[in-house]
Amino acid sequence: MIDTKYFKDYRLKLGFTNQQNVKKFFGAKDITPTVDFNYISLLNDRLIEIIYKINEIVSPDIKVNNLESFKDEHINQVFEKLKQHHIIERLNNQGRRPEEVYFSWMRGYVISTYFLKALSIIFDTDLSNIKIIGDDDLENIDSFRRTPTADLEISINNFKKIRIEVQSGFQGINDIKQHKVLEAQKIAKTKHIPTIAIHFDLFNGQVAFIRLDTIEENDAHWITRQQMEGQTVFNINQNYFIWKLTDTPPSIEELDIELN
Numbered sequence: 001m002i003d004t005k006y007f008k009d010y011r012l013k014l015g016f017t018n019q020q021n022v023k024k025f026f027g028a029k030d031i032t033p034t035v036d037f038n039y040i041s042l043l044n045d046r047l048i049e050i051i052y053k054i055n056e057i058v059s060p061d062i063k064v065n066n067l068e069s070f071k072d073e074h075i076n077q078v079f080e081k082l083k084q085h086h087i088i089e090r091l092n093n094q095g096r097r098p099e100e101v102y103f104s105w106m107r108g109y110v111i112s113t114y115f116l117k118a119l120s121i122i123f124d125t126d127l128s129n130i131k132i133i134g135d136d137d138l139e140n141i142d143s144f145r146r147t148p149t150a151d152l153e154i155s156i157n158n159f160k161k162i163r164i165e166v167q168s169g170f171q172g173i174n175d176i177k178q179h180k181v182l183e184a185q186k187i188a189k190t191k192h193i194p195t196i197a198i199h200f201d202l203f204n205g206q207v208a209f210i211r212l213d214t215i216e217e218n219d220a221h222w223i224t225r226q227q228m229e230g231q232t233v234f235n236i237n238q239n240y241f242i243w244k245l246t247d248t249p250p251s252i253e254e255l256d257i258e259l260n
Contacts, residue, residue: 035089035098040079043103047075047110054114054202059248062118074113078106111200112151112166118249119154119164119198129155133163153193156252162259163187163195165212172203175225175233176210184212194259199236200245208240209255 016022024030048071055063064070082088082102091101120127131153152164165180176197184195199208215234225233243250252259 032089033097037083039099040088040102043099043106044075044079047103047106050107050202051110051114054245057205057246058118059246061121061248062115064114064117070114074110075106078109107170108166108168111168111202115166115198115200119152121251122249122255123154123156123162123252125154125156131155160259161193163193165195165197167197167199169199169201170203172201173225174199174201174208174236175223176212176236178222178232178234181212181215181234188213196257199240201241202245205245206241207243207245208236209242209257210234210236210240211257214258 011017011019011022014022016025021030051064051070052067055067088098088102091098091105116127116130119130132151133153151166154162154164156162163184165176165184167176176199180197184197187193187195195212197208197210197212199210201207219234221235221237223233223235225231225235242255
């Protein structure tokens with residue numbers, strides 16, 4: 001008789017007491033692929049190329065003077081720390097290879113770090129007043145994750161705080177995920193701190209500035225992006241792009257963003 005008892009006995013004879021383990025076995029989902037560090041070496045080289053190319057064309061005000069030092073601190077050392085704590089091999093996102101997830105994260109990290117000098121000019125504050133508050137821990141896979149928390153918090157005029165969500169676009173598609181907006185609205189309500197998204201569209205060489213916590217639920221720019229598993233996103237209108245990357249960064253006054 002073929003019944004559920006037979007199914008269970010059959011799986012026991014195969015050596016499994018858990019149905020999920022059977023599925024993992026037949027689908028080879030229990031096998032962790034070996035990280036190709038030669039591939040990652042090439043990806044790191046590309047990160048360096050990206051920064052060198054950007055540094056050639058931006059305004060002299062924000063250029064990195066010592067690219068070798070920047071490369072060592074923000075690419076080589078970060079890579080070594082992730083490797084040392086075995087984080088790279090455990091990275092995954094919708095089935096993508098860990099090397100690709102690593103490159104995607106590193107690319108965003110390197111870009112946001114590169115433009116810290118520009119942010120200090122825009123908000124007329126010292127670099128020491130720009131604090132990293134994101135949740136990515138380079139030593140702990142359990143806390144190395146993407147959360148809604150903004151990347152930076154900036155103190156201006158010695159008392160006013162602003163949260164900054166730094167984004168990078170590389171394909172000409174410029175969106176903000178819905179959970180980033182919801183988090184900004186929560187922070188504005190509970191801590192009275194505004195959040196500004198600064199979106200670097202490196203494909204087109206332009207930068208947008210958007211006050212996230214004031215985006216309305218019925219704003220016409222909310223769309224469903226099929227390329228992102230059908231997520232709801234805020235599509236950044238061209239009017240938000242006010243800085244050409246080849247020009248001097250604008251001042252906070254020129255952004256025309258209300259911060260009260």
